[in-house]
Amino acid sequence: MTQRRKFLKQVAGASVTLPFLRATKLTSSKSKSYPLPIILCSRGENWGNKLLPVAWDKMHETGNILDAIEVGANVPELDPDDASVGYGGLPNEHGIVTLDASIMHGPTHNCGSVASMEKIKKACSVARLVMERTDHMMIVGEGATDFARAHGFPEENLLTDRSRRVWLKWKENMSDHDDWLPPADGDYGLEKRPRGTINVLGVDSKGDVAGITTTSGLFGKLSGRVGDSPIIGAGLYVDNAVGAAGATGRGEEVIRTCGSFLAVEYMRNGMTPQEACEAVVKRIVDINGGIDNVDFNDKIVALSKSGEVGCASIMGSKEGPPQIAFVTKDGVEVVNGTWLKEWS
Ligand code: ASP
Secondary structure (H helix, E strand, O other): OOHHHHHOOOOHHHOEEOOOOEOOEOOOOOOOOOOOOEEEEOOOHHHHHHHHHHHHHHHHHHOOHHHHHHHHHHHHHHOOOOOOOOOOOOOOOOOOOOEEEEEEEOOOOEEEEEEEEOOOOOHHHHHHHHHHHOOOOEEEHHHHHHHHHHOOOOOOOOOOHHHHHHHHHHHHHOOOOOOOOOOOOOOOOOOOOOOOOEEEEEEOOOOOEEEEEEEOOOOOOOOOOOOOOOOEOOOEEEEOOOEEEEEEEOHHHHHHHOHHHHHHHHHHOOOOHHHHHHHHHHHHHHHOOOHHHOOOOEEEEEEEOOOOEEEEEEEEEOOEOOEEEEEEOOEEEEEEOEEEEEOO
């Protein structure tokens, strides 16, 4: 049996529920260390089962945690069915898909990122090359595409027909004061502005830590807008003495709280990953004047150097609590995070 098949274990009955976070009163969180190596993604069962076994196989093939998290993050980047990352990602206001991604390596404390990059599917792989093959840390826009081309990445159209249709629907329903018109027949309204990003964090068997965040960013964003995902300390942070954290959701709020850095610093000061995620969520809410003023979502995930996990968000969703999935020698497991308020 291949490692991949062996680790495609069903997780339903085995899931653990992390403490429920009520209103603004945080509960203290029990912490359990899972065995190393461990690779975590900021999504539940569906994507966990798609990408974690691929990352796990790579981990065993090369022994390199960066290789493992990179191939894991490449899975949604290459999948046209994921509308928030890489190929098939939802576009900006002009219908152009632009990608943001970052990577950070604990042992060297090195990092790399790309922002507002067009035409290249594997944004996190380009971020890794910025880290490993340049003396810079961030390359944006056309420069990022040029850099990727120099490294042999093919230039491709990232806009799938599905994402184009979602964009067109949004565009046509935006305003009564422009010349875009929705078709006369049928229900053509958009329920919610779709969002998404993925964080992939890992610790190898020696306790070395690494992380990736990759996204197509906020749907319908202004041309040139960059979110938290490619900003080290905001959408991603790794410290080899402590662990890693990543963020998804409204990037502007994560940038102004240095959300991932803050989570790692909270862990350095003794919080469990779960407590740290909840504290960052609370900080975002407090900065906005309390939960009643908040109509957006942010989700923070964290992994400690010793294999403890955490996940908290502002909003729960109709589909259920925020989730993470992770893989260890015992297989893929899904855990529920905590949240402050029901999605309204
Ligand atoms: N954090 C991403 C951004 O602001 C979007 C998201 O995760 O929904 O670009």
